[in-house]
Structures are given as structure tokens and as C-alpha cells.
Amino acid sequence: MHSVNPMDLSGRVALVTGGAGGLGKGSALTLAQFGADIAVADRNTEAGNALVAELRDMGRKAFFIDTDMMDIAQVRAMVSSVNERFERLDILINNVGGGRPVAFLEQSANSIDRHISLNLLSALHTTQAAVPAMIEGRRGGVIINVASTEALRAAPGYAVYAACKAALVSFTRTMALELAEHNIRSHALAPDMLETEGLTPLLNAALEAEKAARDRYIPLGHMGTPGDFGNLVAFLVSDMAGYLNGLTVPVDAGATAASGWYRAPDGRWCLYHGS
Numbered sequence: 001m002h003s004v005n006p007m008d009l010s011g012r013v014a015l016v017t018g019g020a021g022g023l024g025k026g027s028a029l030t031l032a033q034f035g036a037d038i039a040v041a042d043r044n045t046e047a048g049n050a051l052v053a054e055l056r057d058m059g060r061k062a063f064f065i066d067t068d069m070m071d072i073a074q075v076r077a078m079v080s081s082v083n084e085r086f087e088r089l090d091i092l093i094n095n096v097g098g099g100r101p102v103a104f105l106e107q108s109a110n111s112i113d114r115h116i117s118l119n120l121l122s123a124l125h126t127t128q129a130a131v132p133a134m135i136e137g138r139r140g141g142v143i144i145n146v147a148s149t150e151a152l153r154a155a156p157g158y159a160v161y162a163a164c165k166a167a168l169v170s171f172t173r174t175m176a177l178e179l180a181e182h183n184i185r186s187h188a189l190a191p192d193m194l195e196t197e198g199l200t201p202l203l204n205a206a207l208e209a210e211k212a213a214r215d216r217y218i219p220l221g222h223m224g225t226p227g228d229f230g231n232l233v234a235f236l237v238s239d240m241a242g243y244l245n246g247l248t249v250p251v252d253a254g255a256t257a258a259s260g261w262y263r264a265p266d267g268r269w270c271l272y273h274g275s
């Protein structure tokens with residue numbers, strides 16, 4: 001049943017992993033703006049507590065859970081504390097993730113394991129631990145898995161990261177079916193070029209010529225913000241999107257659609273960088 005305003009998230013509880021910064025923080029703030037109470041899980045205590053203070057200033061219930069998302073025991077403890085504090089869970093944002101560039105043949109076994117742990121296992125374990133509370137609540141729920149545009153295309157230097165994100169898209173589709181009987185909807189988001197701390201080293205590493213070309217790579221011509229991302233999250237978890245399930249949505253100003261098309265310095269669309 002629709003609330004009066006179908007975007008209203010008042011009384012709903014969201015858990016955001018990696019929620020202290022970047023797209024997680026953008027999601028937390030936008031969900032709170034629409035009325036949701038928020039549990040922020042992150043390993044950055046200072047940023048997490050600062051965000052919680054901000055969320056409380058907005059009039060929301062919020063608390064920080066210091067969690068290393070690569071540790072399954074900590075992931076389970078995180079979900080337990082959400083259940084204890086809020087006694088319900090409506091929205092799960094599996095956001096944590098990241099990677100460092102390395103040619104696959106040079107990637108150490110330890111680095112492969114860490115990438116898989118952060119970008120795939122964290123979401124699997126969180127989902128498995130958190131969904132029972134959604135089911136028990138009998139109010140349905142929404143899971144948002146934050147993948148990447150790299151899930152949908154090749155990613156030189158990011159082979160394992162991209163493989164994990166592709167797996168997350170597949171996992172999302174299966175959850176969309178397995179959890180449908182509980183009215184739990186699942187979506188994957190595929191962001192690209194949203195300005196966050198996580199993206200900064202990658203952008204700074206680019207050559208000056210590449211930096212100049214960046215905004216021509218992005219069809220809308222500029223980078224996005226965590227707020228742009230949060231807006232989509234808020235819509236997808238709201239009753240406005242109650243009939244949507246199992247989507248993979250690029251949040252990339254059209255970069256996935258471009259699929260190799262590029263704007264030349266004179267404004268023409270071309271297929272070869274620099275042509």
C-alpha cells in the first residue's frame with residue numbers, strides 16, 4: 001500500500017555499508033532526507049561518527065557501527081547490532097568496495113583474495129545475515145548492490161575487481177527471484193565517474209592529456225556527485241519503484257550507452273580517442 005507520499009521513507013531503516021564516505025554517504029544523506037533512519041557501517045570511525053551527527057541533526061535516528069567489511073564475524077556482528085538498535089530492517093545498501101590497479105598476471109594471491117573479500121564476499125555475507133530480519137518484519141524490503149560500470153565491460157588493471165562486480169550483478173538477479181515471495185526487491189547499480197575519495201587516486205594518476213579528455217568521455221560532459229547517486233537509490237527503495245525488481249542501472253551520464261563513442265575536441269562524436 002502507498003503512503004501518502006510514495007517517496008516518503010519515514011520509519012524505515014536502512015543499513016549502508018562503506019557508508020561513511022563517497023557514494024555510501026551520498027546514499028545515507030539522501031535516504032535520510034526522505035525520512036529513513038540509518039545505520040552506517042564503515043571502518044572509518046571519525047567520518048562515520050561525523051556523518052551520524054549530521055543525520056541526527058536532520059532529525060533521523062542514526063548510529064555508526066565500526067566494521068571491517070572484510071571480516072565475516074564483524075559483518076555478522078554489524079547486522080546483529082542493527083537488529084538490536086532498530087528491531088527492523090527495510091533497506092540494505094551493499095555499497096562497500098574498491099580496488100587498486102594491477103596487471104592480473106602480477107597480482108598476488110593475497111591481493112586477489114582481498115579484492116574478492118571486499119567487493120563480493122562482503123555483500124554475500126551481509127545479505128545472508130541481514131535478510132532474515134526483513135523477512136521476519138513481513139514488510140518486504142529492498143537490496144541495492146553497488147556494482148560498477150566495470151561489471152559491464154573490460155577493465156584493464158582491474159580484472160578481479162571487475163569480475164567481482166559482474167558476479168554482484170548476477171547475484172542481484174538471482175536474489176530478485178529467490179526473495180520475491182517476501183516482497184524483497186533487489187537491484188544492482190553500475191556507477192562511473194562519480195566524484196568520491198575512492199575515485200580521486202585514479203583521476204590523479206591520469207596523464208594531463210587524459211584529464212583534459214575526461215569530460216569528453218562522459219556524454220553529459222561532467223562528473224557526477226554522490227548526491228546524484230543517492231537520488232537514484234532513494235527512488236529505487238521507495239514505493240514509487242514498487243514494481244521494479246532485478247534491474248542493473250548504470251549511473252554514468254550515458255558512458256555505458258556510449259560504449260566506445262567519444263566526443264572529439266571539436267564536439268564531433270567519434271570512435272577513436274584523439275581522432
Ligand SMILES: NC(=O)c1ccc[n+]([C@@H]2O[C@H](COP(=O)([O-])OP(=O)(O)OC[C@H]3O[C@@H](n4cnc5c(N)ncnc54)[C@H](O)[C@@H]3O)[C@@H](O)[C@H]2O)c1
Pocket residue numbers: 017018019020021022023024041042043044067068069070095096097098099118146147148149150190191192193194195196197198199
Ligand atoms: N565513485 C565511482 O564513480 C564508482 C565507480 C564504480 C564503482 N563504484 C563503487 O561504488 C562503491 C563506493 O565507491 P566510492 O567511490 O564511494 O568509494 P570511497 O572509497 O570514496 O568510499 C568507500 C567507503 O568504504 C569504506 N571502506 C573501505 N574499505 C572498507 C572495509 N574493509 N570495511 C569497512 N569500510 C570500508 C571507506 O572507509 C569509505 O568510507 C564501491 O563499491 C565502488 O566499487 C564507484
